[in-house]
Amino acid sequence: MPDPIWVHFTQLExxxxxxxxxxxCNYCQQQINNALRAAYIYFRNCEQH
Structure with a gap:
């Protein structure tokens, strides 16, 4: 089962x-690595969510 954090991000080609x-990021369109740790760190600091 995928991690719930991925609801806030769109997979890119x-x-x-x-x-x-x-x-x-679904809120500010910033691109990040497809890594769980990067997603959690970025989401915590995203000012638009």
Whole structure:
């Protein structure tokens, strides 16, 4: 079962400049690595949620 944090992010297709897959914040459209720790850290600091 996926982690509940992913409800706040959209999975993106492969972005050429990046090796890792990316996700986009549903509130401010900032892109982050597709990593659970990065998602939690970013979501805690996102000013628009």
């Amino acid at each position: 492969h972005i050429i400049r990046f090796k890792q897959k990316r996700r986009e």
